[in-house]
Amino acid sequence: MSDVAPVLDRLDASLDESLERLFALLAIRSISTDPAFAPECRRAAEWLAADLRSIGFAADVRETAGHPMVVAHHEGEGPHVLFYGHYDVQPVDPLELWEDDPFAPALKEVEPGRKVITGRGASDDKGQLMTFVEACRAYKAVHGRLPCRVSILFEGEEESGSPSLRPFLEKHAGELKADFALVCDTGMWDRETPAICVGLRGLVGEEVTVRAADRDLHSGFFGGLAANPIRILARVLADMHDGNGRVTIPGFYDGVEETPPDILKSWEALGRTPESLLGPIGLSVPAGETGRSPLELIWARPTAEFNGIVGGYTGEGFKTVIPAQASAKVSFRLVHRQDPEKIRAAFRDFVRARIPADCSVSFAPHGGSPAIQLSYDSPMVKTAEAALTQEWGRPAVSIAMGGSIPIVGDFQRLLGMESLLVGFGLPDDRIHSPNEKYELSSFHKGQRSWARILAALARGGRQ
Amino acid sequence: MSDVAPVLDRLDASLDESLERLFALLAIRSISTDPAFAPECRRAAEWLAADLRSIGFAADVRETAGHPMVVAHHEGEGPHVLFYGHYDVQPVDPLELWEDDPFAPALKEVEPGRKVITGRGASDDKGQLMTFVEACRAYKAVHGRLPCRVSILFEGEEESGSPSLRPFLEKHAGELKADFALVCDTGMWDRETPAICVGLRGLVGEEVTVRAADRDLHSGFFGGLAANPIRILARVLADMHDGNGRVTIPGFYDGVEETPPDILKSWEALGRTPESLLGPIGLSVPAGETGRSPLELIWARPTAEFNGIVGGYTGEGFKTVIPAQASAKVSFRLVHRQDPEKIRAAFRDFVRARIPADCSVSFAPHGGSPAIQLSYDSPMVKTAEAALTQEWGRPAVSIAMGGSIPIVGDFQRLLGMESLLVGFGLPDDRIHSPNEKYELSSFHKGQRSWARILAALARGGRQ
Numbered sequence A, B: 001m002s003d004v005a006p007v008l009d010r011l012d013a014s015l016d017e018s019l020e021r022l023f024a025l026l027a028i029r030s031i032s033t034d035p036a037f038a039p040e041c042r043r044a045a046e047w048l049a050a051d052l053r054s055i056g057f058a059a060d061v062r063e064t065a066g067h068p069m070v071v072a073h074h075e076g077e078g079p080h081v082l083f084y085g086h087y088d089v090q091p092v093d094p095l096e097l098w099e100d101d102p103f104a105p106a107l108k109e110v111e112p113g114r115k116v117i118t119g120r121g122a123s124d125d126k127g128q129l130m131t132f133v134e135a136c137r138a139y140k141a142v143h144g145r146l147p148c149r150v151s152i153l154f155e156g157e158e159e160s161g162s163p164s165l166r167p168f169l170e171k172h173a174g175e176l177k178a179d180f181a182l183v184c185d186t187g188m189w190d191r192e193t194p195a196i197c198v199g200l201r202g203l204v205g206e207e208v209t210v211r212a213a214d215r216d217l218h219s220g221f222f223g224g225l226a227a228n229p230i231r232i233l234a235r236v237l238a239d240m241h242d243g244n245g246r247v248t249i250p251g252f253y254d255g256v257e258e259t260p261p262d263i264l265k266s267w268e269a270l271g272r273t274p275e276s277l278l279g280p281i282g283l284s285v286p287a288g289e290t291g292r293s294p295l296e297l298i299w300a301r302p303t304a305e306f307n308g309i310v311g312g313y314t315g316e317g318f319k320t321v322i323p324a325q326a327s328a329k330v331s332f333r334l335v336h337r338q339d340p341e342k343i344r345a346a347f348r349d350f351v352r353a354r355i356p357a358d359c360s361v362s363f364a365p366h367g368g369s370p371a372i373q374l375s376y377d378s379p380m381v382k383t384a385e386a387a388l389t390q391e392w393g394r395p396a397v398s399i400a401m402g403g404s405i406p407i408v409g410d411f412q413r414l415l416g417m418e419s420l421l422v423g424f425g426l427p428d429d430r431i432h433s434p435n436e437k438y439e440l441s442s443f444h445k446g447q448r449s450w451a452r453i454l455a456a457l458a459r460g461g462r463q
Helices: A005-013 A015-026 A035-054 A126-143 A165-171 A229-239 A261-268 A274-281 A294-300 A340-352 A379-392 A406-415 A440-458 B005-013 B015-026 B035-054 B126-143 B165-171 B229-239 B261-268 B274-281 B294-300 B340-352 B379-392 B406-415 B440-458
Strands: A058-062 A069-074 A080-086 A106-111 A114-118 A149-155 A180-183 A195-200 A202-211 A303-312 A325-334 A360-369 A397-401 A419-422 A437-439 B058-062 B069-074 B080-086 B106-111 B114-118 B149-155 B180-183 B195-200 B202-211 B303-312 B325-334 B360-369 B397-401 B419-422 B437-439
Touching: A005 A015, A005 A126, A005 A440, A015 A035, A015 A114, A015 A126, A015 A440, A035 A058, A035 A069, A035 A126, A035 A149, A080 A126, A080 A406, A114 A440, A126 A149, A126 A440, A165 A406, A180 A406, A195 A379, A202 A229, A202 A340, A202 A406, A229 A303, A229 A325, A229 A340, A229 B229, A229 B303, A261 A294, A274 A294, A294 A397, A303 B229, A325 A340, A325 A360, A340 A360, A360 A406, A379 A419, A379 A440, A406 A419, A419 A440, A437 A440, B005 B015, B005 B126, B005 B440, B015 B035, B015 B114, B015 B126, B015 B440, B035 B058, B035 B069, B035 B126, B035 B149, B080 B126, B080 B406, B114 B440, B126 B149, B126 B440, B165 B406, B180 B406, B195 B379, B202 B229, B202 B340, B202 B406, B229 B303, B229 B325, B229 B340, B261 B294, B274 B294, B294 B397, B325 B340, B325 B360, B340 B360, B360 B406, B379 B419, B379 B440, B406 B419, B419 B440, B437 B440
Parallel strands: A080 A149, A080 A180, A180 A419, A195 A397, B080 B149, B080 B180, B180 B419, B195 B397
Antiparallel strands: A058 A069, A069 A149, A106 A114, A114 A437, A195 A419, A202 A325, A202 A360, A303 A325, A303 B303, B058 B069, B069 B149, B106 B114, B114 B437, B195 B419, B202 B325, B202 B360, B303 B325
8 A cells, every 4th residue: 555645644634733834934024036135035044944954854054146045855765856946935016905914924715615825925936835845744754754865955036037046056966966856836727637837938037228318307498309218118118019919029939839739739628718817817808929829828939028117207296307217127938949148139139229329228137047848748747647636636737837937947957857847826826916825725735746746756656 | 877776786785695595495395296295385385475574575375275375465656567486396306316415405616606506496496486586675675665566476386287276366366467477487598698488388297007907917827918018008108209200199280380480590590409409418319300400399399208107016126027007107298279188188099099908098187288479579578688688798589498387378368468488597407307406696697687677667668
């Protein structure tokens, strides 16, 4: 008989205690994009290292040029796996849209029999990473050992472009290289159906600042004569898409492949429509490239998105000013073999070509990672598929993901290691938005799923 | 002999005291666009009323729905004039660009023999309005009377679109109607050459907010599928000008007249080039309609300007969000017979036509006033021209102005009263920008100019 059954019982019995631990972690304001919260990031790292030590890991907090990493190791006889998660969270503004304090996590019954965990990071990624930690804790408590040799890497800069990650992986490659990686930062197909992610879009972030006059100007004196940086920036951004929603930057689609017809067909079979995808967020009209299904748009097509813009007077009332500068945060989601640095360079050329001779432009890079495409039929994927199907009572589906998880590309390139992407988030978790939540069922059955996956991996996939 | 000579002597002798009074007024943070400063606006009004009472005016602070007005009257035998100025000032952000505290006014020697008064409102409009008050004070001190019957109206909402002004003028029309108005909110041609303004552009302000999804979205999940309000707004703004710098809103140029060739010629004779106008602010290329002289662009052509834009994440670092909304502050400078409300409606139609079916847009109006065109050869203008020429030792020039002064249109429409626009500001005064200043020579000779103008008006223009 499987040795996982008592572990699952133990996870059921200790759910309340596991929630208390998660709440303690969620209460730490580890916002990585804002330097003001650096001490909170460190606190989250230290909390995690201490928790891992309490269940027998050799765990410590490692310095980087930015926020620290947590590295932990535990001996075991099965294959060597490296589990990855991130303890940093997104900013919480606009704060006034939160129903509850984002850093006072709570359990809420949202409908009879359905509870959710509320708070920033509940789903992305603290709740997810703790599903794995809890699975290890229970296995250890029941059997006094782990079924595999387990290493853990927790990062604190995932939400700010992971600037320290590559140097860290390069420096500690020998220590961190395992047979494969387990990454818990993705989602389920729906509340009942588990999923394994085999495709991930890449990401390039850029901040562009257009400067015109050397000071703010009165629009009465200078309007109609002096260059207006908001007008220049609006022109640049508007020029970036054509009437069919395609990105117009020269070379942007280099390396983009058409998705095979059988894959498109399997996605169509999932039954998503523009209405079912956009309805829950108050929209109905697909805004991307025309003539493509909504799942193809978010899973297998590249995009240019505008994530922020600011210039001139934005306070109460009105100020008839021509501002000295205006800036925008622009990001690109990449697929297949698009090259992040070529895209960055092409974008900068595209912008520079639209700046008047007496104005200037500057750029700040914010991360860059290529897309990832895993094989649909690797043994590792098949093993996890079976374990997930057993736990959830529904066949696990192989999907792609719109968001990037740069670590997966880095594991591949720097450590020669494939990643198994299993997660329990849901599209309505409001990650990166006010009122983030994580289903209690995701947290609980997520723990059980990892226990099953670890056991199955130890058996080499045999039931 | 003229009775103005001893008044001029008195103004010379009391310059230091007049500066102390101006500094006291400049220290009051009367920013009208920000509700947080409402008590400071009231304090400025009360300070002015008290000062006017101290020189024999019947002066009081009058309530409005917004910031209060100051109304004052003084008997006199000559014509009845109504002097207008505004005690409110522009916001001071970005505060870090100020060399000195904007509300700690000071006198600075910027080159040998040239001093300037620094602080927010020094030029726009507290310094200017005090030139008139000081002229009255000196005349009264020397002669025990004023040469004209003088009424005064000081407004506190000029920088926020003057919402209370029209109702106030309508309600107090009988009390405020004079033979003509004197308005001191304009500039000189250059530091040595006085000017009278005979043309003023009008202004329409609009705030437009585009809303897409009902929450901020993760650009990984929804990028390429969900509408992005920054992209929609950028498209709208970019569409508003064609390749020749003309505004593309249908009907925008209705009521715009070509400036007569002899006027254009007189402006050309002033010798301004794109370089001489734009060089001081770090620019060189005219950004408005092609094929027109720079003075025509700012004095006699309408514009669409973008004064502020904000949407999405604008803090430190990066956030891969598709924001729920984005907004812009847009203003139009109007000339000749352009109708502000028709322009506003045409703009809104233009925007609405570019909003996708599942998104929405809302508008907030921020003031609206038509342009003003005075006659080049009215007796009032000729009288002031002679007085200014005498004071400054150079012929006063008749110019137009790019900025709007809505009061002038309101005086014409509501009180049937023409306005004489004389002011002593300079293009490099940095009004509406950090480090605003007013030349000490403007303040001093401005006082003397008003003393001469009042005396000349009392004599019916005879020397």
